[in-house]
Amino acid sequence: MTNKTKVALLVGAGDAIGAAVAxxxxxGGYTVCVARREAAKSQGLVDSIKADGHDVRAYSVDARNxxxxxxxxxxxxxxxxxxxxxxxxxxxxxxxxxxxxxxKLFFKAWELACYAGFLVGREAAKHMxxxxxxxxxxxxxxxxxxxxxxxxxxxxxxxxxxAVAQAMARELGPKNIHVVxxxxxxxxxxxxxxxxxxxxxxxxxxxxxPDSLTKxxxxxxxxxxxxxxxxxxxxxxxxxxxxxxxx
Numbered sequence: 001m002t003n004k005t006k007v008a009l010l011v012g013a014g015d016a017i018g019a020a021v022a023x024x025x026x027x028g029g030y031t032v033c034v035a036r037r038e039a040a041k042s043q044g045l046v047d048s049i050k051a052d053g054h055d056v057r058a059y060s061v062d063a064r065n066x067x068x069x070x071x072x073x074x075x076x077x078x079x080x081x082x083x084x085x086x087x088x089x090x091x092x093x094x095x096x097x098x099x100x101x102x103x104k105l106f107f108k109a110w111e112l113a114c115y116a117g118f119l120v121g122r123e124a125a126k127h128m129x130x131x132x133x134x135x136x137x138x139x140x141x142x143x144x145x146x147x148x149x150x151x152x153x154x155x156x157x158x159x160x161x162x163a164v165a166q167a168m169a170r171e172l173g174p175k176n177i178h179v180v181x182x183x184x185x186x187x188x189x190x191x192x193x194x195x196x197x198x199x200x201x202x203x204x205x206x207x208x209x210p211d212s213l214t215k216x217x218x219x220x221x222x223x224x225x226x227x228x229x230x231x232x233x234x235x236x237x238x239x240x241x242x243x244x245x246x247x
Contacts, residue, residue, distance in 0.1 A: 005081035009033045009073070011063050011120050012090030016188055017139060019045045020216035021087055024224050026054035030085065033076050035059040063090050063116035073123045085227060086124040087137040088117045092157070095150045106153040113157035118164050121179075125168065128177050135227045136172075138165045140183040140237075162237075169236045180226045182219065183239040185247055189213035212244050 008025040010018050013034035022032045026049045034042045034056065042058040049056040057080060061072045076083060091113040094105060121136055128134030142148070144162045147155035162181055169179035219240065226235050241247060 006030045006085075007033060007076065007081045007083050008085040008087070009035065009076055009083045009124075010087040010089065011035045011061065011069075011072075011116075012088060012139075013042065013045070014089070015045070016216050017184075017219050018087070018089045020220040021089070021137075021223055022056065023049060023052075024217070024220035025085065026052070026056060028224060031055040031057070031080055033057045033059060033080060033083075035061040035063075035072055037062060063088075063120055064111050066119055069116075069119045069123050073127055077127060082131060083124060083127055083134070085135045085137065086120065086128075087139070087223070088120045088161075089137075089139045090116050091139065091141070092154065093141070093143075094154045096153065097150055098152055101153050106156070109153035110157040110160065113154070114160035114164065117161045121164065121168050125172055125177065129172070129175055132176050134176075135178045135180065136165075136168065137223050137226070138162075138179070138181045140165075140181050142183075142185045144181075144183055145185075166236070173234070176231070178227070178229070178231075178234050179236060180223070181237045182222055182226070183237060184214060184219060185239050185241040186214040186245050187212075188219070189215045209244070212242055214240055214242055 006029060008030040010022055012018055013022055013036055022034050022045060026032045036042060039058040039060040046056050046058050059072055062068045092109045094109045117138060124136050138161060140162055141158050143151050143155040143158040165179055165181040172179055222238060222240055226238060229235060
């Protein structure tokens with residue numbers, strides 16, 4: 001790879017938001033590196049992006065492990081090119097009554113959704129700072145700003161990630177590193193949400209009213225828009241929700 005290769009590293013690139021962001025940045029001319037716990041689970045996404053004529057790589061990483069995160073960035077920078085865009089999209093949407101929220105569950109939710117975000121963001125900052133440019137993207141949720149019933153663990157983690165992103169934005173902005181926190185105040189139009197709604201209400205995907213869930217492609221476009229902004233008009237936090245969402 002040459003130094004002209006534009007690289008987007010997406011950590012927590014699952015089958016919904018992560019996949020959509022990968023496809024959008026691939027269409028935008030980026031070599032996309034998707035990282036999740038098991039790289040093999042990204043094979044379908046890799047095949048799809050390659051079929052469209054774009055370059056994509058898959059990596060395994062435990063984003064909660066400092067050495068794993070450091071090795072991921074070192075491998076991508078060595079084998080592909082300098083990371084220009086980094087997305088942190090990992091999280092654990094845990095919904096448990098307070099008295100059923102164990103210490104272990106609370107810690108695991110924080111470790112994956114907040115601590116891992118700190119590790120990924122810090123490593124991205126290390127590499128981007130030496131070059132004086134870059135974009136860091138963090139996926140937030142309604143729980144980032146509102147602690148709902150049954151979401152003590154998830155809200156604590158997402159509140160924390162939002163604070164980490166804010167602190168990074170204030171410190172790294174003057175270094176020409178754009179830090180974006182995308183607050184998704186909505187259900188995401190994905191298979192996982194469809195199954196959750198089916199279990200809770202009996203409503204199948206075909207019965208969900210149009211545009212009542214936020215499409216993953218719309219989320220990807222929001223990230224692409226933020227990345228393209230000029231330095232004199234950067235957005236740090238952007239919230240997305242369907243027109244019918246109560247907020």
